[in-house]
Amino acid sequence: VRRVRQALHVVNRRLGHEVTVTADQPDAVMGSTVVALLGNQERAVCLWAGDSRCYLWRNQRLYQLSRDHSLMQQLIHEEQVDPLEAARHPAANALTRAVGAHERLVLDILEFSVQPGDTLLLCSDGLYQSVSTGILSHALGLLSPEAAVDYLFSHALSGPARDNISAVVMRR
Structure with a gap:
């Protein structure tokens, strides 16, 4: 965990200084x-x-093990607005944390136990915003991680797919 955190902090510094500062737009x-x-x-x-x-x-x-670092999630968490109202906010999808976006990278970390038969999905917003939780559930219940990824991508790409999609499925 320490090495992954260190690597992400290095990437954060590189994006924040070397790439962003030398870009055509300061x-x-x-x-x-x-x-x-x-x-x-x-x-x-x-x-x-x-x-x-x-x-x-x-x-x-x-x-859902992770919690989004977005303005919408922050507004909901701080109980300023209900989820429907937060989703209508003009900057609802604005990120409050990202690698390279701020000088100091803050990562959330969750440690948990994994049981035989557990299936884990790591994915981008382009995937989960393109499919329902029912589709996610059905896919993760399929026989193999490969079948789950194929099913998820098939459904995400058959819709509007407004963003890049990525997914990794693992099973214990």
Whole structure:
């Protein structure tokens, strides 16, 4: 976990200084969301910044393990507005954290146990915004991680797919 955090902090500095400062536009900000998963036997650690997500499929139930670092999530968390009102906010999808967006990178870290049969999904917002939670659940319940990714991409790409999509599915 320490080495992954260090590597992400190095990338954050490089994006913040070397890439952004030397870009043609001095005010440009270059950043990226990140979600990473480390596992060892029955323990796992998820690290993230931004709105890429980590999901757990366990006992026929879908759990979102990560919490988005977006203005919408911040407004909901601070109980300033209800989820429907937050979604209508003009800057709802603005990220509050990302690699390269700020001088100091703040990562959330969640450690949890992994049980036999658990399936984990790491994905970008382009995927989960393009499919329903029902589609996510169905995909993660399929026989293999490969089948799950194929199913998710098929459904995401058959719709509007307004953003890049990426996904990794793992099963214990």
